[in-house]
Amino acid sequence: xxxxxxxxxxxxxxxxxxxxxxxxxxxxxxxxxxxxxxxxxxxxxxxxxxxxxxxxxxxxxxxxxxxxxxxxxxxxxxxxxxxxxxxxxxxxxxxxxxxxxxxxxxxxxxxxxxxxxxxxxxxxxxxxxxxxxxxxxxxxxxxxxxxxxxxxxxxxxxxxxxxxxxxxxxxxxxxxxxxxxxxxxxxxxxxxxxxxxxxxxxxxxxxxxxxxxxxxxxxxxxxxxxxxxxxxxxxxxxxxxxxxxxxxxxxxxxxxxxxxxxxxxxxxxxxxxxxxxxxxxxxxxxxxxxxxxxxxxxxxxxxxxxxxxxxxxxxxxxxxxxxxxxxxxxxxxxxxxxxxxxxxxxxxxxxxxxxxxxxxxxxxxxxxxxxxxxxxxxxxxxxxxxxxxxxxxxxxxxxxxxxxxxxxxxxxxxxxxxxxxxxxxxxxxxxxxxxxxxxxxxxxxxxxxxxxxxxxxxxxxxxxxxxxxxxxxxxxxxxxxxxxxxxxxxxxxxxxxxxxxxxxxxxxxxxxxxxxxxxxxxxxxxxxxxxxxxxxxxxxxxxxxxxxxxxxxxxxxxxxxxxxxxxxxxxxxxxxxxxxxxxxxxxxxxxxxxxxxxxxxxxxxxx
Numbered sequence: 001x002x003x004x005x006x007x008x009x010x011x012x013x014x015x016x017x018x019x020x021x022x023x024x025x026x027x028x029x030x031x032x033x034x035x036x037x038x039x040x041x042x043x044x045x046x047x048x049x050x051x052x053x054x055x056x057x058x059x060x061x062x063x064x065x066x067x068x069x070x071x072x073x074x075x076x077x078x079x080x081x082x083x084x085x086x087x088x089x090x091x092x093x094x095x096x097x098x099x100x101x102x103x104x105x106x107x108x109x110x111x112x113x114x115x116x117x118x119x120x121x122x123x124x125x126x127x128x129x130x131x132x133x134x135x136x137x138x139x140x141x142x143x144x145x146x147x148x149x150x151x152x153x154x155x156x157x158x159x160x161x162x163x164x165x166x167x168x169x170x171x172x173x174x175x176x177x178x179x180x181x182x183x184x185x186x187x188x189x190x191x192x193x194x195x196x197x198x199x200x201x202x203x204x205x206x207x208x209x210x211x212x213x214x215x216x217x218x219x220x221x222x223x224x225x226x227x228x229x230x231x232x233x234x235x236x237x238x239x240x241x242x243x244x245x246x247x248x249x250x251x252x253x254x255x256x257x258x259x260x261x262x263x264x265x266x267x268x269x270x271x272x273x274x275x276x277x278x279x280x281x282x283x284x285x286x287x288x289x290x291x292x293x294x295x296x297x298x299x300x301x302x303x304x305x306x307x308x309x310x311x312x313x314x315x316x317x318x319x320x321x322x323x324x325x326x327x328x329x330x331x332x333x334x335x336x337x338x339x340x341x342x343x344x345x346x347x348x349x350x351x352x353x354x355x356x357x358x359x360x361x362x363x364x365x366x367x368x369x370x371x372x373x374x375x376x377x378x379x380x381x382x383x384x385x386x387x388x389x390x391x392x393x394x395x396x397x398x399x400x401x402x403x404x405x406x407x408x409x410x411x412x413x414x415x416x417x418x419x420x421x422x423x424x425x426x427x428x429x430x431x432x433x434x435x436x437x438x439x440x441x442x443x444x445x446x447x448x449x450x451x452x453x454x455x456x457x458x459x460x461x462x463x464x465x466x467x468x469x470x471x472x473x474x475x476x477x478x479x480x481x482x483x484x485x486x487x488x489x490x491x492x493x494x495x496x497x498x499x500x501x502x503x504x505x506x507x508x509x510x511x512x513x514x515x516x517x518x519x520x521x522x523x524x525x526x527x528x529x530x531x532x533x534x535x536x537x538x539x540x541x542x543x544x545x546x547x548x549x550x551x552x553x554x555x556x557x558x559x560x561x562x563x564x565x566x567x568x569x570x571x572x573x574x575x576x577x578x579x580x581x582x583x584x585x586x587x588x589x590x591x592x593x594x595x596x597x598x599x600x601x602x603x604x605x606x607x
Contacts, residue, residue: 009078012402014064015237015365016573019400020390021137021206022233022368023083028113030127030227032139032206034079036391036400040065047401049362052240054301055313061364061401083205084141084227086128088161089116094123097144097159097175104158118158127227128161129173130185134200134222135371137388138213139232142224143197148175148183155179188224197222207392217386223371234373235365236387240313241489242334242360242403243320243327250298253285262299271296294497311493311500318491318500321410324354334360337410343529346603349417354410355523361508364401365390373578408506409523411471413464415501421598422459427586428452430596431459433554434561434581453494459586460501461492462561463598465577466587468503469568474535479518481507484571486519533605539584540604541591542567549585549592561585562592 009018018024020035039062047061065077087105089096096118098104105114105125116123130142144159146152157178164172171186188196200222204211225232254262257278265271271292279286288295301312320327324337336358342350367387374385390400421427435450435458450458468488476483485507491500507519522531542548543566551562561583563569569579585593589601601607 011064011066012404014078014400015363015402016235019233019235019365019368021139021204021388023131023227024080025127025228026112028111028124030083031080032083034081035207035389036396037207037393038079039400040077041398047362047403049240049242049364049401051243051313051316052238052362052364052401055240056238056364056366056399058399059397061362061399063402064400081205081209083139084128084131085209086141086144087114087125088128089119089123089125091116091119091123092162094119095160095162096125097128097161099141102156102158129227130188130224131227131232132197132201132222133225133232133370134216135218135369136200136213136216136386137204137368137370138200138202138216138222139205139370140201140203140222142188144175145177146198147188147196148177149181150183155181161185193223194220197224204388206390211392221371225371231371231373234369236367236369236374237363238313238366239361239363241317241320242362243317250288250291250294253282253288254295254298254302257282257285265296265299268292268296311495311498314489314491314493314500315498317489317504318502321354321356321491321504322352322412322502331358334358334405340523340528341525343532345529345605346532349414349599349603350411351414352412353523353528354412355520356408356410356504356506357520359406359408359506359508361404361406361506362401363404364399366399404508406506406508407520408504409519410504411467411502413501413503415499418460418463418501418598419456421463422456424596427459427596428455430553430561430583430586431455431462433552434458434462434559434583437553437557437559457492457494458581460494461490462581462583462586464490464492464501464503466563466568466582466584468505469570469575469582470535470539470584470587471503471532472505472570472574473568474531474538475505475519475522478531479522481518484573487574488576490576533603536588536599536604539567540588542584545591549590553583562590 009024018033020033022033024031024033041062045062045065047063049061053059053061085099086097087099094116096104096116104117106117106121107114114125115121116125128142128144131139132142133139145155148159149155155177159178160176162174162176164174166172169186170189171184173185174182175185176182200216200219202213202216204213258281261274261277265274320335321337324339327335328337329335337354337356340353340355342353367390369385369387372385374387432450432455435454468490472486472488473483475481475486487506487508489504489506491502491504493500522528542562542564544564548564548567549562551558551560553559553561559580562585563582568582568584572579584590585596586598588597588599588604
């Protein structure tokens with residue numbers, strides 16, 4: 001591994017696009033980013049976010065090592081390995097396909113580029129266009145020799161990769177060996193694609209060219225991918241807003257308690273022993289006397305002794321966002337918010353609107369997947385996909401992360417209005433259809449039908465999610481930000497004591513685009529009502545209607561109802577649920593369904 005730089009990526013891209021295990025196509029090379037074991041860390045890179053640390057079970061986070069100085073004079077900071085190792089000569093008359101151990105290509109003395117020796121050492125080479133990967137995250141070079149010879153071979157003759165130029169498809173690419181064997185690359189994408197490439201090699205090139213894992217859960221599921229395919233690397237990212245001292249009502253009280261006393265509490269018996277002493281110093285704790293189990297749970301979760309869940313991560317943010325008077329930390333802090341007026345015609349369904357003038361989000365990379373992305377809320381096909389590690393050490397106490405700043409608008413919905421609407425039999429029937437689509441083929445007979453609680457939970461999320469997408473698309477037209485710069489954060493839960501029903505639409509970018517002020521300006525009383533009504537009216541019709549509005553989840557085996565790219569879908573980088581669980585028919589009246597919508601013609605200003 002050379003210490004010379006071969007390319008540039010932004011720190012934020014290490015979390016979202018080019019993290020450990022991802023292939024980076026540079027101008028002259030293709031490399032795979034190395035695992036974080038080889039990162040150089042310093043105090044300047046350290047990021048602290050206690051709530052996210054507890055959720056992920058680590059002690060801290062580090063941002064990507066920064067690069068300083070001129071490109072050709074500075075050392076590289078992000079380690080990487082050459083991948084794929086097979087290269088193809090760019091000379092169309094040559095087309096030699098080879099890898100370094102065959103010594104047909106030689107690296108340039110000063111530039112990060114390989115030259116073909118069979119062409120006189122002048123023609124540069126390009127990375128081979130295909131690789132092999134499996135759902136467990138393993139990745140390897142395409143087995144060019146075995147593929148060409150239709151089985152294991154000892155042949156060492158030179159190979160060529162040439163295009164026949166007939167159809168423009170992958171079948172035009174022919175691999176030829178000087179021994180006379182040849183084969184179309186299109187064979188690797190047919191019905192027998194798993195058998196053709198053989199069993200998974202279990203290789204992890206992001207840990208080094210020779211790293212091989214002991215086992216693979218998908219050894220017979222290896223398949224061919226294009227080198228730059230988007231499904232070759234899906235990041236598994238967790239994020240949290242930096243809400244200092246914000247917690248649940250119980251947690252806010254406990255955070256003021258004597259830490260020496262709290263450290264002695266390990267069970268309910270200990271809590272009872274120290275209860276009078278705690279109440280003496282914190283009289284407001286007496287109101288929680290009947291809820292000591294919740295107090296103990298908070299203490300143990302805060303120490304990391306009890307595993308936290310997604311709601312534990314979101315609930316403190318929910319409390320802070322809906323109560324700016326109690327939690328906003330001022331203009332010079334990382335979290336500053338204030339209330340604005342709810343539009344008159346929406347007051348019965350939206351309880352409050354908050355302008356979040358400043359926020360700080362920490363995004364941490366937990367791992368990655370290949371072939372399929374990790375399922376979003378409520379599961380799906382990707383829920384069972386293995387998360388590949390980004391470190392050889394399974395007990396590593398830190399993860400890579402990035403801090404991003406921005407602004408946003410928070411909408412708190414009326415929980416009673418959502419519950420009343422979700423009791424509509426037609427609504428329940430449609431949500432039930434959407435839930436049933438995620439049952440695996442062959443397992444449907446063993447799956448229990450969704451309960452009333454399941455339907456209530458999903459219907460609430462679908463409305464919040466569809467509303468978020470609808471307003472995001474409208475904001476992008478008016479606020480000056482691009483569509484991909486606006487993100488959503490859905491707060492949805494029906495669990496007793498942890499109910500949430502809200503949406504945060506925000507910009508969070510490592511550069512200046514995250515806080516230009518255009519988003520919160522649309523949250524003023526003069527502009528918000530018109531913005532929301534126009535956004536909701538826009539999705540009552542779609543340019544793909546009546547096909548879009550008539551979409552039936554059960555017939556198309558989709559967790560979406562009336563939703564397409566022409567109406568409510570947004571860039572997937574903006575959506576936390578991979579553009580699933582959307583249905584504008586449950587949001588507003590459409591040409592196919594007039595009686596399902598949460599927002600009525602009155603809310604849209606039609607009455």
